[in-house]
Structure formats: C-alpha cells, structure tokens
Amino acid sequence: MKHHRDMRGAFPVAAIDTLTGPEQLLVKALRYWSGDAQGMARIAHMLDARMGAQAAQTILDGLEEIFATLARHGRRRLMRHKLACSCVSSDEAVFAHFVMLAATGEREDAMLVGALMIEGPLLLPFTEAARCTGLELMRADLARPRALFEQASSLVH
Numbered sequence: 001m002k003h004h005r006d007m008r009g010a011f012p013v014a015a016i017d018t019l020t021g022p023e024q025l026l027v028k029a030l031r032y033w034s035g036d037a038q039g040m041a042r043i044a045h046m047l048d049a050r051m052g053a054q055a056a057q058t059i060l061d062g063l064e065e066i067f068a069t070l071a072r073h074g075r076r077r078l079m080r081h082k083l084a085c086s087c088v089s090s091d092e093a094v095f096a097h098f099v100m101l102a103a104t105g106e107r108e109d110a111m112l113v114g115a116l117m118i119e120g121p122l123l124l125p126f127t128e129a130a131r132c133t134g135l136e137l138m139r140a141d142l143a144r145p146r147a148l149f150e151q152a153s154s155l156v157h
Contacts, residue, residue: 010079010080010081010089010090010091011089011090012081012087012088012089012090013088013089013090013093014087014088014093015086015087015088016085016086016087016088017086019088019096020100020141021137021141022096022099022100022103022134022137022138022140022141023096023097023100025046025050025137026095026096026099026100026137027080027088027092027093027095027096028046028083029043029046029063030078030080030092030095030096031080031081031082031083031092032046032083033063033067034077034078034080035083040060040063040064040067043060043063044056044060047059047060050140051140051143055136055139055140058132058133058136059133059136059137059140062129062130062132062133062136063133065125065129066099066126066129066130066133069118069122069125069126069129070117070118073118073119073122074117074118075116075117075118075119078091078092078095078117079091079092080092094113094116094117095117097113098110098113098114098117098130099130099133099134099137100134101113102114102127102128102130102131102134103130103131103133103134103135103137103138104134104138107127107131110127110130110131111123111124111127114126114127114130
C-alpha cells in the first residue's frame with residue numbers, strides 16, 4: 001500500500017483520551033498554534049481558564065519558545081489533526097512525548113526525540129524549554145488533575 005508523501009507525520013497513532021492530562025494539553029496547544037495567527041492567544045485563554053495566571057504564563061512562555069524554534073528551525077512542518085479530533089497524529093504524539101521526557105529528567109532521550117523535529121545545534125535550549133514547560137504542566141496536573149484537563153466534548157473527527 002502506498003501513501004502520499006504529504007501524509008508523513010499525520011497517521012493516527014493514539015486516541016487523545018488515552019494520553020495523560022499534560023500530554024492532552026500539549027497536543028491541543030500544538031493544534032491551536034498550528035491552526036492560525038490567533039493560536040497563541042487561544043492557548044493563553046485555554047491555560048488561563050484551567051490554572052492560575054502565574055503557572056499559565058510560565059507554560060505559555062515555554063510553549064512560545066518551543067514553537068518559535070519549531071517554526072524557524074524545524075526539519076519539516078509538524079502534521080496535526082483538527083482541534084476536536086479524537087485521534088493523535090504521530091507528530092503530535094512525538095511532540096508530547098518529547099516534552100514529557102524532558103520534564104521527567106530523561107534529557108538524553110528527550111534530545112534524541114527532539115532531533116527528529118529540529119537541527120542538532122539547537123537541541124539543548126529546545127530541550128530545556130520543554131523541561132520547564134513540562135514540569136509546570138506536571139505541577140498543575142498534580143494540583144488539580146480533573147479541572148485542568150477535562151475534555152470539553154466527545155466529538156470524533
């Protein structure tokens with residue numbers, strides 16, 4: 001079976017409800033950011049509604065650094081599904097996994113995964129931004145797990 005080259009990275013590999021709360025939020029943030037020019041404002045609104053202003057700002061700052069690095073130095077554009085889609089693309093899964101590896105102290109593994117997304121010389125600052133962002137997401141999840149990451153709806157595709 002042949003697949004179109006443009007589909008690379010978009011194949012569904014998981015259902016969003018099988019991800020942890022922080023991973024779900026990372027996938028949603030990637031979808032918002034990739035969607036349009038208002039993406040970061042939508043991410044900020046999503047974060048503010050789910051956690052305190054200080055935690056939301058720390059996460060937003062980290063995401064802005066991560067996304068700016070991806071935009072300028074990404075190996076290719078990360079593929080994602082629509083915001084309400086219950087599937088998780090392989091690129092979305094790799095992105096969320098990268099951030100959570102960095103957050104849990106698996107720096108070398110995170111850098112290996114990060115190398116799939118960006119050029120080598122930028123791996124250390126990219127991984128550090130992911131570590132800080134992921135740690136804050138984990139703190140928020142521990143503090144208020146249900147309120148932070150509840151699904152807004154159960155729409156499929």
